[in-house]
Amino acid sequence: MTETLLGMPSLRTRREPTRPGLRYHVRTYGCQMNEHDSERIAGLLEADGMVPADDPSDADVVVVNTCTIRENADQRLYGFLGSLRRLKQERPGMRILVGGCTAQKDRELVRERAGWVDVVFGTHNLHRVVDLLDHAEEWGPVTEIWEEPRSEVEPVSGLPAHRESAHSAWVTITVGCNNSCTFCIVPVVRGPERSRRPGDVLREVRELVAEGVVEVTLLGQNVNSYGRDLEVNGRRPLFAELLRRVGEVEGLRRVRFTSPHPKDIREDVGEAMAETEAVCEQLHLPLQSGSDRILAAMHRGYTAERFLGKLEMMRRLVPDLSVSTDVIVGFPGETEEDFARTLEVVAEARFDTAFMFQFSPRPGTRAAEMEDRVPAEVVQERFERLVELQRAITFERNRERVGRILEVMVEGPSKRDPAVVTARTRGNQIVHLRGVWAPGTVFDARIVRAAPHHLEGVPA
Ligand code: SF4
Secondary structure, three states: OOOOOOOOOOOOOOOOOOOOOOEEEEEEOOOHHHHHHHHHHHHHHHHOOOEEOOOHHHOOEEEEEEOOOOHHHHHHHHHHHHHHHHHHHHOOOOEEEEEEHHHHHOHHHHHHHOOOOOEEEOOOOHHHHHHHHHHHHHHOOEEEOOOOOHHHOOOOOOOHHHOOOOOEEEEEOEEOOOOOOOOOOHHHHHOOOEEOOHHHHHHHHHHHHHOOOOEEEEEOOOHHHOOOOOOEOOEOOOHHHHHHHHHOOOOOOEEEEEOOOOOOOOHHHHHHHHHOOOEOOEEEOOOEOOOHHHHHHHOOOOOHHHHHHHHHHHHHHOOOOEEEEEEEEOOOOOOHHHHHHHHHHHHHHOOOEEEEEEOOOOOOOOHHHOOOOOOHHHHHHHHHHHHHHHHHHHHHHHHOOOOOEEEEEEEEEOOOOOOEEEEEEOOOOEEEEEOOOOOOOEEEEEEEEEOOOOEEEEEO
């Protein structure tokens, strides 16, 4: 996820959830298949940070998963949509999405009879529910129906709404995942991994650069397995090759990618990173747990020792590499001993930063069925210990950068102080600098101070 703990549910993935705390409600009409689809929709919305609401009147986002089998399902649908219209008049920020069989079959009718609906999506578009929601919020009502079976659909890059800045863009290289991590909904909702052809990726990157983009982040659930389903000039294209080719696009200053899977990352990726100037010295390598027993239960395909070996390999190949990770606390069956191992591995790895999560079951995943849940108060207490450890390591790593000259790229004015800009190092550390520079400007800065979660600098 980008692998995230929650399983890269959206093309915006590896990124943190974008709607933390917003509430959603899914209303399902029809058969068990629809019930199952609604579980997937719920999993995707939760992966974006949302929490369930029992009643639509409490929800910021309402998804109606429709059915065409019985006529009265139709009547109930339009009756329900009528009541949502009244709620939306009171709260115009509310979003209404209609998916499922009726949406697939009668999309014009839904639009005609319920013009207040924000998103109409078909049965093959369910996995894009978060993207479509983003799109509707940025651009207004959207209808998206693909007629083809999902496996035949060419993976697409982010919609225009995904571009959060003029100088930086995400580029999808694969969708879906062939792994089977037990906490993750991705293999279910996105199906098997499919790679975009290298020529298509490069064309998109060149177009972005022509539009003024100077930084791209290549996205895939497991970028190392890029190309396994492709044949170009008689052989499989490799991720390391793609990285080099993208890095050579003229005008591009920075290339990032997320995420590699620890079990699959190999030397060729480290070599490509070290030898391609535009590729940043930054790696997101999701650990998830330091306990071999829990890693096996998660179906991650590596041990803690193997993970640390891969980390050491990448640090050896890529000088000054910054590393971030994901860790799940309180996976079913996690004992105090398992957790102690996680603390040990985190301490040994000295990640620059970590995305830490408390386990929460995702409907439709195997972990959701597992017994032996860790009590919430135990998870909370362990989580706090981990956060404290990582906070100290991050601060320490930041302090090691004081006095150094690092290349920074300006993101924009600081939210707290307009006289200050926020920039990022190649390692992805946040740097605050006093002054005014346009977003996308790149220059060298001397780091003068370290804080727990950012650095302060002056132009060098
Ligand atoms: S199944 Fe595993 S590797 Fe695949 S997206 Fe989910 S967490 Fe990542």
